[in-house]
Amino acid sequence: NAGVTQTPKFHILKIGQSMTLQCTQDMNHNYMYWYRQDPGMGLKLIYYSVGAGITDKGEVPNGYNVSRSTTEDFPLRLELAAPSQTSVYFCATKGSGQYLNYGYTFGSGTRLTVV
């Protein structure tokens, strides 16, 4: 049982390049989230999804895109990378129904540097 798996763990991106951060889960959770965490700061929500085919913006969506074609996968796309996107990115999941009042399960994170 892997839980929430994020790849890659580390990446260096050049300004203007694009990349996709992968997040996959094997817990059959409907709710999935992408947060970013800048050094010494809290977590800010980028995008979230309440189920396959449904996504919505969080508080800091500019420069990012997401898709949710399956329950398991929730990739985050960075277009035209900028130095301000240097951060640690966490994917998180939560169950629904009887598991609605449980906490989030986080992936181990992707540490991204844009140079």
Next chain:
Amino acid sequence: QQPVQSPQAVILREGEDAVINCSSSKALYSVHWYRQKHGEAPVFLMILLKGGEQKGHEKISASFNEKKQQSSLYLTASQLSYSGTYFCGTEKAAGNKLTFGGGTRVLVKP
């Protein structure tokens, strides 16, 4: 709107107690607490629901004052393993997204 945590940092000796507060200006459905060790992902500790349901973790407990929209996390008889950054996350409705506070850094010394 982001919840406000206080204090920003606390240093304890092993065995001492500490309280971390989390305040929101909005009516809340739940408050979550997470602990993050350096270089790792946040780990869920407990959730406090509107109506008073509570779950605990080790010697860490929490309360939720619905009238004040404030939650407090109590670290009792702290252990070295309690060191890390504690985040509260607030939820305005069931199934809604969490908004996290800025975190409280806790250092427990021998």
